[in-house]
Ligand SMILES: [Zn+2]
């Protein structure tokens with residue numbers, strides 16, 4: 001099932017009004033948005049990025065990796081910079097430093113700690129206070145990263161990310177990772193949306209043939225006074241007759257329920273058109289209880305009353321169906 005807003009988005013991608021849905025990353029906040037989708041979808045459709053992602057999961061949209069973004073787990077700030085840090089206290093203030101070890105007593109200290117202010121320029125071990133003629137005698141030198149905050153000494157500092165907003169230093173694993181993608185209509189999606197649009201067109205033609213004035217992709221007022229997007233609205237002023245119609249591949253309970261609510265609010269008759277000719281058992285019984293007229297799109301783009309009750313079309317069936325449409329379309 002797709003909402004009128006989602007169908008509008010797919011139709012715009014199919015006819016080139018939208019080339020592809022490119023993410024925009026706000027320089028200030030790092031928030032990711034999809035402006036083309038946001039402008040096209042209705043508010044009730046939910047967050048645009050989630051809509052695009054769910055269409056990609058249904059293989060209607062192709063996903064292309066754009067980039068990965070990392071956010072601070074504490075303040076959600078987006079500016080994380082790489083830093084090396086002390087593995088013990090996380091302080092980035094670790095500095096590669098030369099250390100000396102006095103062979104006789106084993107004391108290890110910074111180079112500077114061995115220097116004294118003695119007039120003869122002597123060096124003294126800060127541990128055993130033995131005077132050393134030079135650094136080279138009885139000491140060995142090596143380099144370590146020394147933490148200036150907790151004095152931890154390590155061969156290699158740890159890899160960390162530092163948040164520029166809250167200054168917190170975190171392990172890369174703790175950072176929140178978001179994959180950012182661009183979305184375009186693929187061939188399967190193109191065939192799919194063309195089928196949905198043909199079903200909508202067949203619905204419009206059938207209603208116009210009965211003398212209705214028909215509007216597509218519009219809204220009606222729901223029972224609570226809210227605006228409800230619908231695929232087709234038809235009105236016969238003379239007879240005071242109204243129809244709201246929804247187009248779905250395989251209507252589920254939510255689709256039937258949304259149609260029923262829209263019909264109630266506008267005092268119209270609900271009409272449900274499927275492109276698969278199949279409807280879930282639960283949705284079928286809700287449709288029967290709510291006096292929803294059920295029609296299906298036939299292969300020659302007309303509408304007829306004939307439905308199977310069954311599960312969501314399997315990947316394979318759906319694929320073959322699309323293939324049939326694809327072959328027919330060439
Ligand atoms: Zn430290």
Ligand SMILES: [Zn+2]
Nearest residue numbers: 102105125128
């Ligand atoms: Zn010593």
Ligand SMILES: [Zn+2]
Nearest residue numbers: 072075163166
């Ligand atoms: Zn932060």
